[in-house]
Amino acid sequence: MLPFEISPLLPLLESCKTIKQAFQVHAQIILNGFQHHVFPISRLISFFALLGSEEGLNYSQIIFCQIEQPNQFIYNTMIRGFSHSKFPEKALVFYSSMLHQVNQSPNNFTFPFLLNSCARLSTLKPGIQVHSHIIKFGFDLDLYVGNALMHFYSVFKHLNDARIVFEGSLVRDLVSYNTMINGYGLVGRPGPALRLFRKMQESGIVPDEFTFVALLSAFSSLDDSRIGKQIHGFVYRNPSCVDSNGLLKAAILDMYAKSGLMDLADRVFSSMASNKSTAAWSSMISGYARRGETAAARRMFDQMDRRDLICWTAMISGYSQSGQYSEALELFAQMEYLGIRPDECTMAAVLSACAGLGALSLGERLHGRYIGGQLCSQNIILSTALIDMYSKGGKIDSSLHMFHRIPKGLRTVSLFNSMISGLAQHGLGKSALAVFREMESVGLGPDSVSFVAVLSACSHSGLIEEGKELFRSMLDVYGIRPHKEHYGCMVDLLGRDGCLDEAYDLIRSMPFEANSVIWRALLGACKLRGNVKIGEVAAQKLIELEPDHGAHYVLLSNMLANTNKWEQAVRVRKLMEDKGIQKPPGWSYTEFQGTIHWFLASDKSHLQDKRIESMLQDMAMQLKSAGYVPNTAQVVFDIDEEEKETVVSYHSEKLALAFGLVNSSTGETIRIMKNLRVCGDCHSAFKLLSKIYCREIIVRDASRFHHFKNGCCSCKDFW
């Protein structure tokens, strides 16, 4: 029996709404000398521990320390409180102190809380130990404990272990099924999820909205929308399916948006009337963006009243994935201006836009500002985006440094692919092969993307035999059927080795029609080797496949011009002009003090800056005195030599270099991005200029990187 004096305090404690009121009740308890009465103290601890705030937890811990012999309930309360907190590992500390106390042992209430804490840790181990305690203390057949165990194993994607618990359980309820269905969805196994749903119906357990939400999410990663539609129909026909907070409707909408069925998605969206959640808006935005309809996505985005971070991220990544990098960065700038702090997902999308543009200094700034060292090695998608950004921004050393800092157990196939393809673009074929082998040695099987990366590494570095062997092994060893991209790499590889006939034969032996990428690879090799016969075939195919693409006409006419077939060259040029096709303008840009400076070929508007003009003259003079003769072979027009020299000296990359030279000093690195492949003349000139002006020049062109240093280029004139 409680002493009668305490009874007025208990209802007071029950009715506490704020932490302040609870402090007052605690003060009253102490003033009245009840601080050692188990019951009121238990209630107080429970109140503070379950408030959900750090302050509450700290306070409950202070009270806890003052109790000589905490009972089971108090221990469970502390474990429960910390299981939801920022420090789930503290729950384990309380559990362990509970075990050390004489006459104290856990009960069936202890383990669900404890497992919940374990599910939120970064390692699996403590949870497994807890599982053995559960068996030792004989709670393995408790329904709640079993469900919590399934949840714990699901979180770590150990569905087989979750399944063992499920199969071993004597009683199963809605929660058991929902947990398992969710778990299978989490690991992308919709098949078992659906089978469990059927089993659940056979057992007479009525599904709730969470069951359907879990099922829909399990199926949303699939391209097939049939099951999704069936679920929609099932829900529609069964009025018993309550959807009290609209979760289910939002899940159905998301399913349609993910399947690209925007008409159906829009119908559900409209039916939400004024209850549209930001989640629903996000689903719509990313649905449109995924189909490349960024304008439609943007219209939705602009219509929103209140945008949360996820909407911003959805729109930014929509732009990024559609290759609209500038738009992505512009929107991000707006977001920053509004003071919205990005998270890892936003950063991954923004960094991929930086990678696309080669906006290294912006990428570096974002890395420094928003991403700490620890965070980037933990979030593997972000690390992959950073590695890609540094590679494509020209800093392959930084990519490698990041890659090596990522713990081996966290590395994924995508991460390896990103690293291999970075090394490939920089012509570091041997290193790319080594990383590829490393991926295999840690037990990660290469996928189709890995092979594109490693084969292109071989072709960019002239590793002919290695490339051929890898291509053969794709199907024989790894069971991966080569796609067009892989054939494209092989055509490139053979072409660069001068085996043009072999490359042409490979194209003819392919089990599908060659696409423009493959023909372009062949044409590029023909141009390099001066093989007009096969080159013409390739160019004709390209013109057939992409008649509006000016670059093909230019390549063909350049090749004809290179072999002095001027008349034919002019004819091709004329054909292009008659069709009204414009040559794609060559442009280059370079970043300076965080701003991007664009340069168009022969466009002299930016030459208002006299310093660039005079630098160009200085460059020409220096080159001449170094004995350099401009290579004007790629200028097709039948104009005199002096004029041709003027044309090549105004190529966009030369203008960008002049700008870079004006704005840098000896020993610095100049980075230039170009939309087309760097021309032969610029390539030779840049080699000499890197020596003359003592600068490292890094050029990213349409196919790879060129590091010009001390008179040489990393591509060894092979590109």
Added chain:
DNA sequence: GGTCAGCAGA
């Protein structure tokens, strides 16, 4: 005193 609770962005 309790277990699940991915409808949204990489």
